[in-house]
Amino acid sequence: MDLVEFLNYAIAFFSLFVVNIFILIYLRHRHDYLKTPENTGWEPFISIILPAYNEGAYIRNSLNSLLEVDYPKNKMEIIIVNDGSTDNTLEIAKEFESRTVRIYTKKNGGKGAALNYGIKKSRGELIATMDADSYISRNAIRELLPFFDAEKAMAVTPAVKIRPSNSPLKELQRVEYLMILFSRKLLSFIDSVPVTPGPFSIFRREVFDKVGLFDEHNLVEDQEIALRIQSHHYKIKSSLTADVYTEPPDNLPDLLRQRVRWQRGGFRNYWKYKFMIRPDYGDFGMYFVPLNFATITAFFLILAIMLYSVFTTPYYVQYIWLDAFGYNVGLFTFVGAFVIITSILFTYLSVKSFKNEKVAIPYIISFILFYWYLMVGYNLLFVYKELRREGYSW
Amino acid sequence: MARKLSLTLYGTAFLISVVIFLSGVFVGSLIDRAALGDLSGNVKDISAKVSSLQILLLMEGNSSAFCPLYLSELQSIDEDMESLGYKLSYLEEEKNAQDPELKKEYFIVQAQSYLLSRKVNEICNDRKVLLINFYSNKDCELCREQGIEILKARNQLDIPLKLYSFDGDLGSPVVDAFKEKYMVRSYPTIIINEKRYPGYHSADEIAELIRGLDDN
Structure with a gap:
């Protein structure tokens, strides 16, 4: 041979x-992988940070879903960070401005910077990140919260999915998202969650005090923060029932561009955290x-x-x-x-x-x-x- | 952080993987065996054709009346034999599927066919050039290259060239007899129309040698 x-x-x-x-x-874990821990009635104040850069086409859907979520309105705030959009994002966002929805406009500086800006303006005990091209299901918060208590988690990831469609490219990505989701859940059982996805991962505010804010110069800042949190020996848990729907690239060039970004950023992040290859x-x-x-x-x-x-x-x-x-x-x-x-x-x-x-x-x-x-x-x-x-x- | 992947889990995953892996190896090697079995049938077919031609030649002596038949029979034998040779090499080199006995049978058929070709060339006054390539699969860097060069030379030439190749290290009595007859001491050695040329020869050199024969 x-x-x-x-x-x-x-x-x-x-x-x-x-x-x-x-x-x-x-x-x-076949008996408990779909289960949400018991609800203890804990209702902390949640700040949802929504960075938006030229998201005029989607942001309305996204905001509607956040406002329809099953959670007391006096226990949440939505902070839209308009990251120097040049389209009608700001106009649409203004329609939603209220006691719950606040809008900040800053110079374009990337998603990590926009998230950090929003976090600094927020006051919630929990911080949820959100993508303007995604929308959440009504029960998303109720499904995510119990994991914090039961599992002493610092962050909980939602079930990011793609809506069924007739496009073969989207259907194949849907299969992929389900597989990623399934794998992430399995990985959460061994305390190895690879990413806290941009759309609707929820963090304890204190974790940012302990490990720092989002990396503003990272291609995949939602992965970097997950690696960083776990490098400080904190846990991240994963829900399969808090559905969040996102819009995938609908053509091959865009998909490739997205994946090259993930791969480049992802590889650098793993390289940065290679020191974690240790039994402890x-x-x-x-x-x-x-x-x-x-x-x-x-x-x-x-x-x-x-x-x-x-x-x-x-x-x-x-x-x-x-x-x-x-x-x-x-x-x-x-x-x-x-x-x-x-x-x-x-x-x-x-x-x-x-x-x-x-x-x-x-x-x-x-x-x-x-x-x-x-x-x-x-x-x-x-x-x-x-x-x-x-x-x-x- | 506590490790939750226990040795038992790793061990079980390993065992399951071994079982699946070996099933793959098992099914795969069955298929490779079947391919070799198929070739063994091919050798027998060619061998039968060679025997019929031999009988015909023995019956009719040196009469040239049957030349068209002889030549067409030989042609078909050569074609079958050549493709069989490639298949054997491919299975051996690329798939690691070996059957020395099958190869020995193949060399016997080749030797018979070579002798028949020589005879028919004589009777029918045919100009086909016969080339034998003695090679070895052991310690012969250039043997593989030599095989390629011979094929290239044939593509360059207008003169029909018949190819025979013998693995000199297989211990086949027939091949050993041929080696003795042509005094083959090293590999590669090529024999063109009974004349020995030891060592490696490029396609151009071989083509030149063969064109030279033609002029005489």
């Missing part, structure tokens, strides 16, 4: 191993952070192996290409096929674990392939941009 073959098998085994760990965590950081340090590095390494190895096998294809294959193709349905393909089947099962499990989410089976099956090509796309762009040391921009 040569090195390339060994790497092939090693990566296949590694992928199986990781998927199986997730499946086992799921089995261990629990599974976060000993499983989760190393897993992220292993995944990206494995990805580039697979890509290299594929290129290598293209260049080392024997000369005579042109005379028997049809047979050679047939032979490739041999050994390695079957190991690979078993890995892919296991991955599809995991995707299926992710979607099925949400009782009220229906996704067409073809989308579940084609998701793995779609995701692979998406990964090839954004990872190559990621490397290209990093090598050129291209500046960060949104």
